[in-house]
Amino acid sequence: MNFLVFLGHLVFVTSIIRSEKAGVAGADDFRYLTGYAGLNQTGAHYQFTEYMPDLSVVQMDNTIESSCGVGYWLLYDEVDYDPLTNETECHFRPYECGNWSPQCQNMVSSLRYAGSPYGLNDDxxxxxxxxxxxxxxxxxxxxxxxxxxxxxxxxxxxxxxxxxxxxxxxxxxxxxxxxxxxxxxxxxxxxxxxxxxxxxxxxxxxxxxxxxxxxxxxxxxxxxxxxxxxxxxxxxxx
Missing domain, CATH: 2.60.20.10 (Crystallins)
Structure with missing residues (x-):
């Protein structure tokens, strides 16, 4: 099992508990991850802006080989954010387009971002x-x-x-x-x-x-x- 971090929610997630005040994201705060089925940002693709506990919902399970993104994204090789796997990791920068390393390709089954839903660098x-x-x-x-x-x-x-x-x-x-x-x-x-x-x-x-x-x-x-x-x-x- 692998766990990936992309440095760069379909809100039916039941695994989130919140303590927060609402805010409004600015135009420069657009967080996203676009995953591609082929290398070099080619092939079928999907732009994620929210938590996604099961990529099969958008026909992208175990499919992504490259991506572009902004924000800090956490990627997992099991649905529901991998509660039971080991601790192998892959790292990507917060603002990046690129191919995923071979051991990370075609294995992501869920993903979510870290940080505020209201602004990319909010506290x-x-x-x-x-x-x-x-x-x-x-x-x-x-x-x-x-x-x-x-x-x-x-x-x-x-x-x-x-x-x-x-x-x-x-x-x-x-x-x-x-x-x-x-x-x-x-x-x-x-x-x-x-x-x-x-x-x-x-x-x-x-x-x-x-x-x-x-x-x-x-x-x-x-x-x-x-x-x-x-x-x-x-x-x-x-």
Missing amino acids: YYNLYEGTIFRGKEFRGNTNAADLGDLDMAVSSLIVTGQSAWTFYTDVNLTGSDVCVYADEHYTYGTIDLDYALVQDMEKLGLPDNSIRSVARGCLSDRVLGQPGGERRSQDASN
Whole structure:
């Protein structure tokens, strides 16, 4: 089994829990992934802009060999975001057209994006039940005093935007805590994307399945990443 990450929802998904305030995406915030059945962006294709738990719905299951995209897309070789597979990965840049590596071609069965549905670089967090962003999800842009069905079930996370988020090992923003800032920055023209990837809880120094609540801002003495001015930057237009 492979898990892929494309750096670059048909909303019938039942595996999402949200804590968020609605917003409106700007014209420069169009997130998409166009998957092609042939190499070099040829053949049958489909443009994804939302979560897709089963690519067979659009006749693209185990079909894609190349793509173009904007945003941070997570690709899986099983339906419903691969809750039980191993941890092989393929990586692509946030703004890219290209062929997928041979071991990643013709094997994607579900996909979703990380980050806010309202703006590409809005402040946001995604929490996942599996390591490397697999399985069920809790996501939001506001404080969460508890994580609903993902209580004591978080094994990886992604933050996007320039705000820090503080994660706690007890409900109601109590217990041990750690603050996470985005530590990667990509820019392409007028579009920016800041993010941090935490593939397992070891990176945070927390036990697996210990996160129980979330607060906006850096409210902990333990900090992963740094505020925006000190992020390392990569220009995707080069």
